[in-house]
Amino acid sequence: MASRMLAAFDVVGDISPVSAPTSPVSNGHPNGAPNGHPNGVPNGHANGHANGHANGHANGHANGHVNGHANGHANGHANGAPNGYSNGYPKGTNGLASRKVSLADSPTVELNNHINGHHHSNMNNNGAPLKQKCHMLTKQQTQAVFPKRAAVNLQFSDITCNAVTFDVPKRRIYRKQILHGVSGEFRSGELTAIMGPSGAGKSTLLNVLAGFTLRGAAGQVAVNGQVRDDKRPQAFRRLCCYIRQDDALRPLLRVQELMVLAANLRLGYTLSGEAKRNKVREVLAMLGLRGHEDTAAGMLSGGQKKRLSIALELLCNPCIIFLDEPTTGLDSSSTTQCVSLLKSLALQGRTVVCTIHQPSALLFEMFDHLYAVSAGRCVYQGDVKGLVPFLGTQGMLCPPYHNPADFLMEVSSGDFGIGVDALAEAAAKNSSRQPVVLPGTTLVEDEIISSPPPPAAMYMQFYLLLMRNITIMRRDVSGIFLRAFMHIFIGFVFGYLYRGVGNNGHDVLANVVYLYGSNLFLVYTGQMAVTLAFPLEVDVLTREHFNRWYSLPPYLLSVILVELPLQAVLCTTYLVPSYLLTAQPLDLFRATHFYTFATLASLTAQGCGFLFGATTPITISVFLGPVFAVLLSIFGFCIWYRDIPMIFMWLYHISYFRAAFQGCVYAMYSYGRALLPCVPRYKGLHNETTELHHITYCHYRAPVKILNEMDISGVDFWESVCTIIAFCSIIYIATVFVIWFRLNRR
Numbered sequence: 001m002a003s004r005m006l007a008a009f010d011v012v013g014d015i016s017p018v019s020a021p022t023s024p025v026s027n028g029h030p031n032g033a034p035n036g037h038p039n040g041v042p043n044g045h046a047n048g049h050a051n052g053h054a055n056g057h058a059n060g061h062a063n064g065h066v067n068g069h070a071n072g073h074a075n076g077h078a079n080g081a082p083n084g085y086s087n088g089y090p091k092g093t094n095g096l097a098s099r100k101v102s103l104a105d106s107p108t109v110e111l112n113n114h115i116n117g118h119h120h121s122n123m124n125n126n127g128a129p130l131k132q133k134c135h136m137l138t139k140q141q142t143q144a145v146f147p148k149r150a151a152v153n154l155q156f157s158d159i160t161c162n163a164v165t166f167d168v169p170k171r172r173i174y175r176k177q178i179l180h181g182v183s184g185e186f187r188s189g190e191l192t193a194i195m196g197p198s199g200a201g202k203s204t205l206l207n208v209l210a211g212f213t214l215r216g217a218a219g220q221v222a223v224n225g226q227v228r229d230d231k232r233p234q235a236f237r238r239l240c241c242y243i244r245q246d247d248a249l250r251p252l253l254r255v256q257e258l259m260v261l262a263a264n265l266r267l268g269y270t271l272s273g274e275a276k277r278n279k280v281r282e283v284l285a286m287l288g289l290r291g292h293e294d295t296a297a298g299m300l301s302g303g304q305k306k307r308l309s310i311a312l313e314l315l316c317n318p319c320i321i322f323l324d325e326p327t328t329g330l331d332s333s334s335t336t337q338c339v340s341l342l343k344s345l346a347l348q349g350r351t352v353v354c355t356i357h358q359p360s361a362l363l364f365e366m367f368d369h370l371y372a373v374s375a376g377r378c379v380y381q382g383d384v385k386g387l388v389p390f391l392g393t394q395g396m397l398c399p400p401y402h403n404p405a406d407f408l409m410e411v412s413s414g415d416f417g418i419g420v421d422a423l424a425e426a427a428a429k430n431s432s433r434q435p436v437v438l439p440g441t442t443l444v445e446d447e448i449i450s451s452p453p454p455p456a457a458m459y460m461q462f463y464l465l466l467m468r469n470i471t472i473m474r475r476d477v478s479g480i481f482l483r484a485f486m487h488i489f490i491g492f493v494f495g496y497l498y499r500g501v502g503n504n505g506h507d508v509l510a511n512v513v514y515l516y517g518s519n520l521f522l523v524y525t526g527q528m529a530v531t532l533a534f535p536l537e538v539d540v541l542t543r544e545h546f547n548r549w550y551s552l553p554p555y556l557l558s559v560i561l562v563e564l565p566l567q568a569v570l571c572t573t574y575l576v577p578s579y580l581l582t583a584q585p586l587d588l589f590r591a592t593h594f595y596t597f598a599t600l601a602s603l604t605a606q607g608c609g610f611l612f613g614a615t616t617p618i619t620i621s622v623f624l625g626p627v628f629a630v631l632l633s634i635f636g637f638c639i640w641y642r643d644i645p646m647i648f649m650w651l652y653h654i655s656y657f658r659a660a661f662q663g664c665v666y667a668m669y670s671y672g673r674a675l676l677p678c679v680p681r682y683k684g685l686h687n688e689t690t691e692l693h694h695i696t697y698c699h700y701r702a703p704v705k706i707l708n709e710m711d712i713s714g715v716d717f718w719e720s721v722c723t724i725i726a727f728c729s730i731i732y733i734a735t736v737f738v739i740w741f742r743l744n745r746r
């Protein structure tokens with residue numbers, strides 16, 4: 001475990017050859033430093049013991065827990081955070097000025113503390129110095145990667161959240177209160193863990209604090225004392241990023257490509273290309289992803305994906321980082337790496353808040369601040385090391401050698417007979433944390449201290465996203481090949497089954513079926529491809545849009561401009577073989593009309609696919625899409641105009657499928673087409689096709705006859721085209737509206 005963790009830091013050394021911190025101690029808030037061991041482990045270890053015993057777990061717990069593994073580590077926290085804060089900014093006098101020094105100095109120190117602390121516990125209980133090198137960024141390098149931004153404390157008070165659900169079988173509406181008026185503060189420079197049993201409301205709280213979901217939520221969130229205006233979330237969003245549990249990355253893009261794209265979108269073009277490349281290099285190095293630049297995101301391990309998600313957001317140097325269960329699905333080594341990384345980000349002055357499930361004892365102690373939630377109530381907030389004493393005061397003694405995180409879970413699940421209400425009440429009394437308002441740091445002033453460069457302009461966003469989509473399409477060779485193959489294959493199958501029907505008076509009805517089938521096939525393929533793909537796309541879109549990578553119009557335009565031509569090409573691969581094999585007229589005018597209608601129908605169906613994919617879960621959209629397509633396809637083929645009941649007449653008129661199908665039939669049999677040859681065919685018992693020349697009656701010899709019978713002798717090309725385009729436009733506008741609503745509904 002340890003070696004992997006170090007390996008990650010070694011990578012950092014590529015751009016920042018080892019540098020022992022020079023004067024890390026005096027100002028450092030996380031002090032691990034104060035007594036700690038910027039350079040030497042033995043010292044830190046000794047102090048760790050002393051302080052751990054003295055401050056922390058003096059009763060019962062001390063013997064087991066402290067002597068076990070937590071010591072070297074506990075030292076850093078025990079002495080570190082509290083002193084750091086009192087020295088650093090809570091006293092408020094020098095606020096930012098003192099932070100500027102302390103935060104820049106601290107990462108090296110504290111991480112060494114961590115790493116050494118771990119080694120003490122796991123590998124070196126005798127206190128022997130560990131011979132290891134930890135390559136970390138120096139103060140200058142850290143500041144070069146992440147210029148100073150304001151320290152941001154996040155206060156929240158009386159947060160409630162209600163969910164409304166509808167029970168379909170019982171036909172009843174249920175209201176459920178998920179959060180019951182929780183309050184607290186998450187501070188700059190601290191790594192905060194939100195912990196609690198499953199279903200306690202951790203993710204809900206994180207969502208509300210990040211501003212990701214505000215439906216049903218009430219209460220107040222303030223940034224450095226300034227109340228957040230949820231109606232104008234932009235100012236807050238400029239300060240923070242939210243990394244959700246699912247790594248919504250584009251699997252076909254390489255790490256470097258994703259980073260460069262993110263840099264271009266988010267850092268815009270006021271920075272030179274070289275500066276952005278440097279920044280990408282530095283962030284990748286910091287997150288231990290150097291050497292993986294050419295690896296596709298889909299091929300990264302779980303831990304690497306998590307780090308890449310963080311790297312992408314770090315490019316614009318957020319003040320607050322929210323992470324929902326960043327360690328879920330990671331092995332213990334990757335989990336430690338991930339939390340170490342978060343710790344180092346916090347130590348650089350960020351406010352880092354994450355939800356986490358039952359961490360190991362080691363991991364637990366890496367957090368500075370714990371916010372425990374159970375059944376929507378806060379059951380503890382404060383220093384991690386204060387948890388066991390607090391529970392002790394409530395009569396719940398953590399057994400020796402027991403992981404306090406596990407103990408917390410057991411207690412808050414009610415295993416010790418104390419109710420959540422009683423615990424929450426005790427926690428409220430115990431909480432000694434007073435809100436700290438940092439002087440001179442408001443949402444507006446943050447811009448003055450250091451605002452990230454302006455993001456790319458809209459047209460550049462469009463260009464960058466278009467290039468990204470083209471690259472993804474080019475990489476998805478197997479997907480595109482399969483789609484093309486299926487179109488060609490079905491083109492030949494249809495062509496064979498209906499061979500020759502396009503130029504035979506006896507086969508006019510068969511040809512009408514071919515035209516109907518062709519439209520239906522292209523409508524299905526156009527619709528289903530995006531219906532299935534778009535819900536997956538929505539996850540990435542939600543993450544990127546929430547974190548302010550780009551606006552919706554350039555995004556949608558870039559998607560449509562890649563999908564439309566692709567679908568048009570796929571239509572061609574079907575239409576050409578089937579058209580030729582079915583012996584449709586070799587007349588450019590008719591062929592163009594046919595192609596225009598069939599392709600327009602397919603592209604409109606694609607719009608429906610976007611709409612269904614964006615509005616409904618995939619299990620519903622795969623059902624709803626085809627039903628809608630079939631419904632609209634009935635009119636004009638299964639039922640003719642004169643037979644349609646009044647009540648359904650509107651469906652006839654809006655049906656893009658009907659307009660396209662009738663346009664195709666009209667193109668084949670109107671515009672003065674000559675009398676058709678009548679070659680009746682009879683399929684004999686032995687499958688031979690025999691021409692029966694003696695049959696003389698040929699009902700559809702005159703092409704206009706089928707048009708009259710189908711009631712479509714008056715089709716107007718432009719009217720049909722306009723009907724389809726109008727329908728298509730409405731569908732796309734509805735899609736834009738629905739996606740916009742989904743992305744902005746909070």
Ligand SMILES: Nc1ncnc2c1ncn2[C@@H]1O[C@H](COP(=O)(O)OP(=O)(O)OP(=O)(O)O)[C@@H](O)[C@H]1O
Nearest residue numbers: 163164165176178197198199200201202203204205
């Ligand atoms: N939209 C919703 N409608 C109804 N109930 C909801 C909704 N969102 C969350 N809940 C319920 O609220 C409770 C808390 O959910 P939340 O996801 O915040 O828990 P959690 O602590 O993050 O759980 P876990 O650790 O298992 O992810 C759960 O019981 C959940 O079923």
